Amino acid sequence: MITVDLAQKTVRELNQSLHTENNIETHREWRVENTKGGHNIAVGLDADIKVDIHGHAGYFCAGMNKTAKITVHGNAGQGVAENMMSGVVRVKGDASQAAGATAHGGLLVIEGNAGARCGISMKGVDIVVKGDVGHMSCFMGQSGSLVVCGDAGEALGDSLYEVHIYVKGKVKSLGADCIKKDMRDEHVKELQALLDSAGIEEDVTAFTRYGSARELYTFKVDNASAY
Amino acid sequence: MCGIVGLYLKNDRFENDLGALFEPMLITMTDRGPDSAGFAIYGDDVPDNWVKLTLKDADNTHTWAELEQQISSELGCDVQCTVNVNVAVLKAQSQEDTVRTWLSQHYPSIQVLSAGKSIEILKEVGLPEVIASKFNLSAMKGSHIIGHTRMATESAVTMEGSHPFSTGSDLCLVHNGSLSNHNRLRDKLKRDGISFETENDSEVAAGYLTWRLKQGDSLKEALENALNDLDGFFTFTIGTKDGFAVMRDPIACKPAVLAETEDYVAMASEYQALASLPGIEQAKVWEPEPATFYIWERK
Secondary structure, eight states: OEEEETTTSOHHHHHHHHHOHHHHHHOOEEEEEOOTTOSSTTOSOBSSOEEEEESOBOTTTTTTOBSOEEEEESOBOTTTTTTOOSSEEEESSOBOTTTTTTOOSSEEEESSOBOTTTTTTOEEEEEEESSOBOTTTTTTOOEEEEEESSOBOSSBTTTOOSOEEEESSOBSOBOTTEEEEOOOHHHHHHHHHHHHHHTOOOOGGGOEEEEEOSSSSSOOGGGGGGO | OEEEEEEEESSSTTGGGHHHHHHHHHHHGGGGOOSEEEEEEEOSOOOTTOEEEEEEESSOOSOHHHHHHHHHHHHTSOEEEEEETTEEEEEESSOHHHHHHHHHHHOTTEEEEEEESSEEEEEEESOHHHHHHHTTGGGOOOSEEEEEEEOOSSSOSSSTTSSOEEEETTEEEEEEEEESSHHHHHHHHHHTTOOOSSSOHHHHHHHHHHHHHHTTOOHHHHHHHHHHHOOEEEEEEEEOSSEEEEEEOSSOOSOOEEEEOSSEEEEESSGGGTTTSTTGGGSEEEOOOTTOEEEEEOO
16 A cells, blocks of 8 residues: 655645556555645546545545545545546545536445535436535436435525435425425335445435426426526 | 635633644635735733724834824823834723824824724735734734635725725624625615725625624624625624624535634634644534524633
8 A cells, every 4th residue: 555645745746646557557555644635635536546535635636536436534625526437435524515516427425414516517426425415416417316314405406407316304495497206116226226335324215306307408488487 | 716714712722822823724825815814813902991903004104102102192091002013003091983083183194904902903915924924923812813815806906905804893804705785785884884994895794794783783693684684605704802703605605614622613714724723633623504604702
């Protein structure tokens, strides 16, 4: 295992090491220390490596991740795993706003709470949050799944496309065109698989599914008041 | 974009180290605001029948020692003046209005940066590191301090446009964001007797709180009303003589992190500004909720 101490090295040096082919072929496990809330830690990885980040991370941690398994042993700032393509990003603490924003694939697990706009414009990522999510979560979510084991804030799933949303707790309010839907067998199976892959034990029958009413997909003059 | 930071001590353990703990917090926020910086520190309270003012003179036509003597003889009261670079902290056994009126009559070029029993405001155009060092921030003592690093958007890069803003006794405010109804609100507040030094939107927020407190609101009530009457994006940190508050607007797109231990409450735009605080690894760290305010007050 390679240990990188951010008190000794810059984030740019760390990321360069994690992008250098020779390094990642010979060293599959990395440990990052002394993060002190620094931004852009472990961004743009494209290799089957494991990175453990000890301490709180700042903005855009694990952004654009492909294949790598990244764990933040602390809180993460805005935009954790934004635009992730594949791999697994796990945050042991809380995540700030816009976690998993625009992410295309992979799995993002947040063991604490997520702030506002979690999964905004998500495009295929699966996000599992053990705690609560803030307002406007899944705004304009296009594809993928959002699982919330706690409560959801205001305007959940506003202007939603095809994301599957599962919430165990209370939803403060639903956004435009987001509605409650039936949990069919396929959804129970999907939810169970998501919880299993996140390593979180929950009673799947306690969840409610939400999705798009598909009324705002294309502009209809009758809907003008909803914009 | 701007950076805001605040440190409120819950007991006297770190009072002698307040400036030293706060300096790295302010400097870490340079990336968010390199145009100007400032801070308001609370401590070294004057007795009940005294007033404390932070003064700055653009014209430099006098020495502060001359001013001290002049005020003392003309107002017939005890006066103490401590100079810190180009700013003076004036303590006078008198009323705030009396000293302000005398200053405006005799030295119209003097700006009053703060007034009250406890507050001192120091701010300048330039990098936070340079400003902290210039005023010897690291040696300062006190009970709480709030600071700001500015990346200007709504008004020019000047000392006047720098935060913190103070429009009332011992009250100050720092702001990250932009208010959209500040012009109309400023007009309304002017009609209600609140005076403003700049065209800056954040000063209007400070003026609004001063106005509410003058109406008899508690800090809690003033902040509840602010959530209804202020339109725009904001994360505020507010200082009063004995209190410290943090508030975010309902959209909450301007960042904020709070940390609390047995000894202190700390606020910053980004966690990295808190990373140097003692015991931060064990602190309760959380993101303040939208449309919510948090208040700590010494009883």
